[in-house]
Amino acid sequence: MTEHAILEVMDHLDPALIEQADVKKVRKPSRPARVAVIAACMCLLVVGAAFAASAGMRYGMWARAVSEIDGVKFPKQLGEFSLAGTREFYVVPDGVSFDDAPLSAVYRPAEFSYVSGGGLPDGRRLTVDVGKTDPAYWSVYFSFDPETLEFIPGENDRDLRAVETRGRTVYLYDSEYPDGELVTHSAVWLEPERGLCISLSLQGGPEALPDGVMPCVELVMDLFR
Amino acid sequence: MTDQELIDLFFARSEQAVSALQAQYGPYCRAVAGNLLSDIRDVDECLNDCWLAVWRAIPPARPEHFKGWLGAVVRNRALAIGRENGRRPxxxxxxxxxxxxxxxxxxxxxxxxxxxxxxxxxxxxxxxxxxxxxxxxxxxxxxxxxxxxxxxxxxxxxxxxxxxxxxxxxxxxxxxxxxxxx
CATH class of the missing domain: 1.10.10.10 (Winged helix-like DNA-binding domain superfamily/Winged helix DNA-binding domain)
Known part of the structure; x- marks a missing residue:
């Protein structure tokens, strides 16, 4: 088919399609690790933060307490970590009220926060984000390529490596803020049988991770078996 | 102004119809044409042609998806201009x-x-x-x-x-x- 014919065919497409494709330039939302930091600071209401500094479409999140996701209840103790908080997020277009959030949410991940050291400032914080992979937004939220199902690192992520364990490909990476301060060590993987994506973030410098993040990953994996 | 109100202005043959169309969809139409034409003068010519084309088409047409329909009008005209003068990105x-x-x-x-x-x-x-x-x-x-x-x-x-x-x-x-x- 010639170039001219293609251009002509495209001229006759359904106008409703054309309207939908008039999308503004967007920025991907922050990784759950960064979202978790924000959520910990602001507790309940996190509006617009997921797309901070974005000139494009803005999303925000409302949060409410939740005790389990997909039938999995997170334990009060996970290794050396104690459960500190559980939340379900409603990812909504900026401006949607809390009351309207359940109906407007494009995605509903859950977050489980654990602390060690009795929650003292120098203790470590472990955050586990869990989201279903059937709503299309999951790949944006967890930064996965929906076609290849491979993790896409963000601009502040470094040292990405893929590790195979227990039949899963776990993507490990470290996240850094622009000032160079190491913030989180993260791992993200898919549980295809359950249709879940799991992201685990451990705050703290290299000295806080003598065994790396993998022992935490395996503890969380056990919860879903 | 909603699309229906805009279309109603055209049906009423109101003098405000074209200016309202330009105010509401001018930037969108310019963006569509600008992608398909490399010379700003061609873009201006394209848009002028399109305002007239919309005036002539409505009525009798009452597009259900006005923005997409308008985009198609602009695209069609922009491609024609690009073919005529050989200037396009x-x-x-x-x-x-x-x-x-x-x-x-x-x-x-x-x-x-x-x-x-x-x-x-x-x-x-x-x-x-x-x-x-x-x-x-x-x-x-x-x-x-x-x-x-x-x-x-x-x-x-x-x-x-x-x-x-x-x-x-x-x-x-x-x-x-x-x-x-x-």
């Missing part, structure tokens, strides 16, 4: 050739009816795709965005965009084969 030909290569083997439609039949099949196919894939396809092959601009608009990397477009082109080819249109 390389992305227009590049994107068309990219899609044409995926549909190689198919003969060009011979009549308006055949064009519409093929376009209807492509539309049906696109409705089966995920919204973000659909948007990326249309940004590249209808709005004639470059791959880089498509990636920026979708919030994707360039390599992911290329990969997604490659796969959706293949799925389209398979769909059209199944529909016996290729």
């Amino acid at each position: 390389a992305t227009v030909g590049d994107s068309a050739l990219e899609l044409a290569a995926a549909l190689s083997g198919a003969a060009d439609p011979h009549s308006e009816a055949e064009y519409r039949e093929l376009a209807a099949a492509v539309s049906r196919f696109l409705w089966t795709e995920r919204p973000e894939i659909r948007a990326a396809f249309l940004r590249r092959y209808w709005y004639a965005d470059s791959v880089e601009d498509t990636a920026a608009r979708m919030g994707w990397s360039v390599s992911k965009t290329k990969s997604a477009l490659f796969r959706v082109r293949n799925r389209l080819r398979d769909y059209l084969k199944k529909e016996r249109l290729l």
